[in-house]
Amino acid sequence: MNFQSFSETYKRALEQEMQSQISKLHAPNSLKEAMLYSLEAGGKRIRPMLVFAVLEAFGQNPDRGISVAAAIEMIHTYSLIHDDLPSMDDDDLRRGKPTNHKVFGEATAILAGDALLTYSFQAIAEIDMEGVTPMMQLELIKLLSRSAGAEGMVGGQMADIEAEGKHLALESLEYIHSNKTGKLLSASILAGAILAEASERQKTLLLEFSRHLGLAFQIRDDILDIEGSQEKIGKPVGSDTANSKSTYPALLSMDGAKEKLSIHIEQALLSLAKSGINTELLEEVTEMIAARDH
Amino acid sequence: MNFQSFSETYKRALEQEMQSQISKLHAPNSLKEAMLYSLEAGGKRIRPMLVFAVLEAFGQNPDRGISVAAAIEMIHTYSLIHDDLPSMDDDDLRRGKPTNHKVFGEATAILAGDALLTYSFQAIAEIDMEGVTPMMQLELIKLLSRSAGAEGMVGGQMADIEAEGKHLALESLEYIHSNKTGKLLSASILAGAILAEASERQKTLLLEFSRHLGLAFQIRDDILDIEGSQEKIGKPVGSDTANSKSTYPALLSMDGAKEKLSIHIEQALLSLAKSGINTELLEEVTEMIAARDH
Structure with a gap:
């Protein structure tokens, strides 16, 4: 199975799951409508796909990851809604x-x-599925709360806001990205590993993989903001430059950024190769991230 | 032990716990400072005290509830920070x-x-304490997320915003209060019951108790907004009237609201009496809520 068809199948399953979970809540309709609007705005669904792809890599049924994949996509979506607010990125x-x-x-x-x-x-917390133990559920909640909170995504967003208009060193830029976007990407991969009962060594290798993948993703994002097409990305290009945000191309030159991108891709693939699982789909995701145009 | 001295002891323990938990996070200082500012703003700490008082009522060491009490106070505090924003209550x-x-x-x-x-x-999810099982932790996370989310506090806040400037029926007013403030109060009491391994019957009675207590609390709040002193409450009196919010005195007259308050207090005490636990402290909290002036 290639990633294209895998992704189509599970994207549909994910979107149905999120839609049905939110629709059935006993809550004001206006609130549910706003929640669904952003959940249904599409996007690549990279994080959920990583959960599914890791399960597949361990020879398990990706369906087992549906609730966790949906939860991660909801966390990602909430962060986009708040980041877009006038007092944030406006x-x-x-x-x-x-x-x-x-x-x-x-x-x-x-x-x-x-x-x-x-x-x-x-x-x-409500997952009720054979093979998903309370200990796994607690592991998943720890993983996601740490990755999404002050020590992860929210902390990264805070640092990003504080960095606006400042000239950042590469180290600060990497702190921001590894927290703001990297940790939730890593969490998606590790969540799959928890559900698949991966060994500690496999978890360590997958964490390494995820860190390189996350940085590659971000570097590609910065490159696209300069070289991409507005139509494909769905937002104006050049906005980083306009907001005088520090970016990889700004710090390393465009060639330097592209070189760094290929090093991270290479390292990501190397970590995968050591894991002893069927990494076909995960390799494909990695190559896609290196080459994506939106 | 009376509630006054009980509350002083555990308030101090709670505040130390929250301070130490947030201080040790690896996160931008500006973020931690803002989190601590609102956590340290004081207040009655009613929700945490209910967790401790329920444990005491079951003859257990209230210290067992410290992490859960802190977590509930953090949820309450986050809701105050967001509710105060310019686009919300301003x-x-x-x-x-x-x-x-x-x-x-x-x-x-x-x-x-x-x-x-x-x-x-x-x-x-991180509680590591003898007698607190993974199943209890999952029960607590379910309880708090349901009480705080779209089907609880957030849903209540949404309905409250939509109701602004409208003339509400008593039923809609009670929907708002039971969600916006009632469910997290109930969750505090039920969290204590989960930790104390209460029986199903005891949980049902405590839930009943908490619902009456929550409504009494809100009616007293509405009364204080008219009859209270700004100095004691710490915010301007008459703001509900100024914002043309529906309140119990507005819907039922001041005498009607006071009568409803005493009925809920009476019902709360009745549910307690049936529970077969040592309800001394909980009765005192109930009487305090009936008579509080801030």
């Missing part, structure tokens, strides 16, 4: 559609984000 | 101090709230 467009607060207003957007974040933990 | 003062966004700015206030919410689930 973005009007996301994936080519008006941002949540543009459609529903700021108060509802904040609450929709809060509700998605809260629900993600509920969804994991 | 409040400048909270407990007599400038609100979080007034001191740290909106972006940091939003992130501090997000980080507190996320950390509360982490704290429960």
Whole structure:
């Protein structure tokens, strides 16, 4: 199975799962509508696909990861809603559609984000599936809360805001990215490993893999902001430059950034190769990230 | 032991616990400072005290509830930070101090709230204490996420915002209160019951107790907004009237509201009496809520 068809199958399953979970909540319709609007805005669904692909790599049924994949995508989506707010990045467009607060207003957007974040933990605590033990559920909640909170994504966003307009050293730039986007990507891969009962050595290798993948992803993002097409990315290109954000091409030159990108891709593939699992799909994801145009 | 001295002891323990948990996080200082600012703003700490008091009522050491009590207070605090934002209730003062966004700015206030919410689930998943089983931890996470999310506190806040300026029926008013404030109060009491391994019948009675207590608390709040003193409450009186919010005195007259308050207090005490636990402290909390002046 190649990643294209794998991804189509599980993207559909994921989107149905999220839709059905949120729709059945006993909550004000306006709130559910705002939650669903951003969940349904599409996107690559990279994090959920990594959960599924890791399960597949261990020879397990990817369906086992559906609740966890949905929870991670909800955390990612809440972070986009809050990051887009006027007091944060003040973005009007996301994936080519008006941002949540543009459609529903700021108060509802904040609450929709809060509700998605809260629900993600509920969804994991409520998993009722053979082979998913309470210990695994607690491991998953620890992993996701650490990756998403002050010591992860939220901390990275805070550092990113504070860095605006400043000239950053490479080290600070990597701190921001490894927290703001890297840790939740890693968590997606490790979540698959927890569900698959990977060995400690396999978890360590997959963590290494995920870190290189995360940095590669971010470098590619920075490159796309300069070389990409607005139509494909769904937001204006050149916005990093306009917001005087520090980026890899700005710090390392475009050639330097591209070289760094290939080193991380290479290292990612190397870690995978040592893991002793069927890494076909994961390799394909890695190559896709290196070459993606949106 | 009376509630006064019980509360002083455990308030100190709670505040130390929250301070030490947040201080040790590896996160940007500005974020931790904003989180601590609102956690240290004081307040009655009613929710944590209910966790401790329920454990005491079951003859258990209240210390066992410290992490859960801290997690609940963090959820409560995050909700206050977000509710005070300009796009929500737009409040400048909270407990007599400038609100979080007034001191740290909106972006940091939003992130501090997000980080507190996320950390509360982490704290429960990380409990490592004899007698607290993984099943209990999952029960607690389910309880808190359901009470705090779209089907609880966030849903109640959404309904409250939508109700602004509208004339509400009593039923809608009770929906708002039972979700916006009631469910997290109930969760505090049930969290104590989970830790104490209460029987199903005891949990049902304590849930009944908590619902009456929550409504009594809210009715007293509405009464204080009219009859209270600004100095004691720490925010301007009459703000509900100024914001044309529906309140119990507005719907039922002041006498009607006071009568409803005593009925709920009576029902709360009745449920307690049936539970077969040592309810001395819980009765005292109930009487305090009936008579509180801030």
